[in-house]
Amino acid sequence: MPEAHPTTPCPVRSAGYDEAKDGDDFMKLSSVTVFYPCYNDAGTIPTMILRALYTLPYITDDYEVVVINDGSQDDSALVLDEMARLYPDHLRVMHRTQPSGYGGVLRGGFASARKDWVFYTDGDAQYDARELTLLAEAVTDNVDMVNGYKIKRHDPWHRVVIGLAYQYFVKLVFGLVIRDVDCDFRLMRRTIFDHITLESTTGTITFELVKKIQDAGYHIVEVPVHHWYRQYGESQFFNFRRVGKTLIALLGWWWRLVVRKEHLKSPTPAAPHVDEAKPE
Ligand SMILES: Nc1nc2c(ncn2[C@@H]2O[C@H](COP(=O)(O)OP(=O)(O)O)[C@@H](O)[C@H]2O)c(=O)[nH]1
Numbered sequence: 001m002p003e004a005h006p007t008t009p010c011p012v013r014s015a016g017y018d019e020a021k022d023g024d025d026f027m028k029l030s031s032v033t034v035f036y037p038c039y040n041d042a043g044t045i046p047t048m049i050l051r052a053l054y055t056l057p058y059i060t061d062d063y064e065v066v067v068i069n070d071g072s073q074d075d076s077a078l079v080l081d082e083m084a085r086l087y088p089d090h091l092r093v094m095h096r097t098q099p100s101g102y103g104g105v106l107r108g109g110f111a112s113a114r115k116d117w118v119f120y121t122d123g124d125a126q127y128d129a130r131e132l133t134l135l136a137e138a139v140t141d142n143v144d145m146v147n148g149y150k151i152k153r154h155d156p157w158h159r160v161v162i163g164l165a166y167q168y169f170v171k172l173v174f175g176l177v178i179r180d181v182d183c184d185f186r187l188m189r190r191t192i193f194d195h196i197t198l199e200s201t202t203g204t205i206t207f208e209l210v211k212k213i214q215d216a217g218y219h220i221v222e223v224p225v226h227h228w229y230r231q232y233g234e235s236q237f238f239n240f241r242r243v244g245k246t247l248i249a250l251l252g253w254w255w256r257l258v259v260r261k262e263h264l265k266s267p268t269p270a271a272p273h274v275d276e277a278k279p280e
Pocket residue numbers: 037038039040041070099100101102103105122123124125126234235236237238
């Protein structure tokens with residue numbers, strides 16, 4: 001019997017949820033964009049949105065939720081339009097008629113974020129959006145990114161084994177310092193995206209993102225998060241065709257990021273800054 005999502009008590013309540021609201025030492029974040037990519041996630045995306053909407057006030061007073069639907073074939077479009085009608089003040093939904101892939105959608109989400117911090121996780125609810133409070137609690141003045149790592153992966157056993165091999169392989173190939181590059185549960189300063197340029201249109205975006213952020217010298221911290229079995233739909237990523245394509249793409253990225261270090265050669269765009277008073 002697969003281990004289901006927790007029901008009660010809410011895991012976040014006992015692990016930071018109330019403290020985030022009441023604790024003396026928790027500093028709310030200035031503003032946060034929660035972003036979800038959605039591809040055939042109609043069965044889970046409303047819960048993901050609702051959990052973001054009622055978790056966010058504990059960690060910030062200024063927030064938005066953004067969802068990009070990448071041409072889903074299920075009823076995600078209908079469900080999302082209804083959610084946007086119900087929450088016009090805090091939810092923005094975009095529909096892509098020309099699918100741009102997982103990487104393309106993440107890049108779109110980062111580009112459209114309007115707040116100081118950007119959090120994203122997948123729309124399939126394998127992560128618990130309420131645990132965003134745990135990431136927020138790890139933020140200090142000199143932290144630029146808080147990355148989750150899976151306490152335990154809840155996927156079919158062969159997927160767990162291959163996932164572990166992939167995780168260590170990618171870490172080794174790219175010299176990554178974080179333990180779980182495959183954990184799509186991340187909170188980042190939005191200004192990071194003024195300095196790094198992402199190109200992936202596929203799942204390779206995860207290691208491209210982490211490698212470029214690491215090499216740009218940003219301070220990354222990690223916190224443990226839960227990971228649950230899929231409750232709706234099927235894993236889209238895990239099939240031989242996609243895994244094969246990812247491995248080939250990985251070689252190309254190794255050449256570009258590790259051998260040629262292209263991302264370190266191109267000049268970094270200057271940081272946007274508040275206009276300084278000019279001498280008359
Ligand atoms: N745009 C786009 N998003 C995808 C595609 N495949 C998966 N996704 C998104 O990526 C998320 C994670 O995919 P999933 O198949 O669960 O990957 P896994 O968690 O690694 O097994 C899903 O919730 C989808 O929103 C795709 O082909 N295109």
